[in-house]
Amino acid sequence: MQDDEEALKQVYTTTRGGQGPRFVSQLTREAFALVLAGGRGSRLKQLTDWRSKPAVPFAGKFRIIDFTLSNCINSGIRRIGVATQYKSQSLIHHLQRGWGFLDGRLNEFIDLLPAQQQLGEEWYKGTADAVFQNLDMLRRNHPKYVVVLAGDHVYKMDYGRMLAFHVAEQADLTVACMEVPREEASAFGIISVNDDWRVTRFTEKPKDPEAMPGKPERALVSMGVYVFNASFLFEQVIRDSDDPASSHDFGKDVIPHIVQRYRVFAHDFAESCVGGQEGRPYWKDVGTLDAYWEANMDIVHVIPELNLYDNNWPIWTYQEQLPPAKFIFDDEDRRGKAIDSIVSGGCIVSGAAVRRSLLFSDVRIDERSVVEDSVILPKVRIGRHAVVKRAILDKRCRIPDGMRIGVDRAEDARRFHVTERGITLVTPEMLGQQVHGVR
Numbered sequence: 001m002q003d004d005e006e007a008l009k010q011v012y013t014t015t016r017g018g019q020g021p022r023f024v025s026q027l028t029r030e031a032f033a034l035v036l037a038g039g040r041g042s043r044l045k046q047l048t049d050w051r052s053k054p055a056v057p058f059a060g061k062f063r064i065i066d067f068t069l070s071n072c073i074n075s076g077i078r079r080i081g082v083a084t085q086y087k088s089q090s091l092i093h094h095l096q097r098g099w100g101f102l103d104g105r106l107n108e109f110i111d112l113l114p115a116q117q118q119l120g121e122e123w124y125k126g127t128a129d130a131v132f133q134n135l136d137m138l139r140r141n142h143p144k145y146v147v148v149l150a151g152d153h154v155y156k157m158d159y160g161r162m163l164a165f166h167v168a169e170q171a172d173l174t175v176a177c178m179e180v181p182r183e184e185a186s187a188f189g190i191i192s193v194n195d196d197w198r199v200t201r202f203t204e205k206p207k208d209p210e211a212m213p214g215k216p217e218r219a220l221v222s223m224g225v226y227v228f229n230a231s232f233l234f235e236q237v238i239r240d241s242d243d244p245a246s247s248h249d250f251g252k253d254v255i256p257h258i259v260q261r262y263r264v265f266a267h268d269f270a271e272s273c274v275g276g277q278e279g280r281p282y283w284k285d286v287g288t289l290d291a292y293w294e295a296n297m298d299i300v301h302v303i304p305e306l307n308l309y310d311n312n313w314p315i316w317t318y319q320e321q322l323p324p325a326k327f328i329f330d331d332e333d334r335r336g337k338a339i340d341s342i343v344s345g346g347c348i349v350s351g352a353a354v355r356r357s358l359l360f361s362d363v364r365i366d367e368r369s370v371v372e373d374s375v376i377l378p379k380v381r382i383g384r385h386a387v388v389k390r391a392i393l394d395k396r397c398r399i400p401d402g403m404r405i406g407v408d409r410a411e412d413a414r415r416f417h418v419t420e421r422g423i424t425l426v427t428p429e430m431l432g433q434q435v436h437g438v439r
């Protein structure tokens with residue numbers, strides 16, 4: 001056993017810092033990934049009125065959850081459960097259409113785990129309770145390790161390297177972490193570590209985050225990516241379930257309890273991230289409209305921080321069959337064009353100008369309209385002589401001829417939702433267009 005651990009440490013050491021081959025081995029085959037995808041994401045405002053946060057469209061053709069699921073597949077973890085709860089139909093539909101390629105004959109699968117009140121009359125009460133309510137399913141699959149993941153973050157990560165670190169350190173729990181500016185850290189769980197990266201304290205969303213040693217302007221935050229020894233996880237969520245004072249959340253309750261009593265280590269995301277530009281790890285919690293807009297704009301940049309054009313670590317999704325994008329008319333005042341933009345399949349830019357924007361599938365923009373610095377979700381129709389700037393247009397919006405969005409902030413605030421940074425969210429309901437059933 002000792003020889004195996006030493007060999008494992010040697011293999012892990014050769015892969016640190018993103019060098020060397022991916023660590024896809026017996027560890028990933030013995031792991032089960034549980035993706036927590038039940039949250040609304042209320043800070044995304046009306047964008048999640050009809051869908052959960054993991055189901056929100058992102059980067060032209062994907063959903064946010066596709067990044068976590070693709071990390072699993074690319075890392076070699078092919079036994080996956082997705083726990084759903086809030087307005088999950090859109091998410092379930094997407095997973096059924098786009099993620100049915102795994103082969104159950106090889107014990108590869110994605111299981112949908114809606115809150116079913118199997119152990120009482122409560123829905124999922126917190127992240128730890130979501131695991132507790134699915135213990136029977138987890139036990140049936142006999143994993144040695146359970147990788148607990150959030151389904152609402154955007155990043156590319158090799159979980160195999162984190163598993164290798166977890167085993168090499170003989171940890172009970174390993175928490176993925178990354179550095180962020182201290183002024184931004186209060187939105188996350190803060191991790192304190194010693195020189196060996198063993199966690200000494202875990203504080204959930206403190207008002208005054210603790211700085212990293214030697215880096216007074218930086219803090220070490222949890223990414224919501226956890227590796228547990230399976231038997232240890234089962235013990236801890238059962239214990240937590242029996243605690244009437246607990247809110248049954250990993251960050252607030254379970255991890256702070258574990259840190260003081262067991263071997264908990266922090267894993268530096270920089271050692272397992274994939275495809276970051278110039279060595280900068282890319283991870284985004286697109287939890288606000290401003291963050292969502294900014295992350296989509298990151299993709300549009302000439303050299304994006306998150307590389308979607310990476311054949312070695314593809315992002316999988318449902319691929320709708322659509323014709324190629326089309327640009328028509330070439331008159332001086334009616335020229336179909338897109339500059340520094342991403343335009344998805346099925347789009348027609350008809351004598352309009354698109355600049356620094358991201359168009360999802362099946363978008364139509366009519367003549368002499370202008371779209372700049374905007375995120376346009378699928379099946380949007382923009383009429384003639386319209387102006388759209390610094391905006392997010394939700395799926396199926398119909399923008400009338402001549403409407404101006406992102407030009408007059410006071411006018412936008414009366415009709416739509418305007419963020420602190422001046423990004424305007426427009427949904428069909430705000431336009432008086434009822435596309436979600438009968439009222």
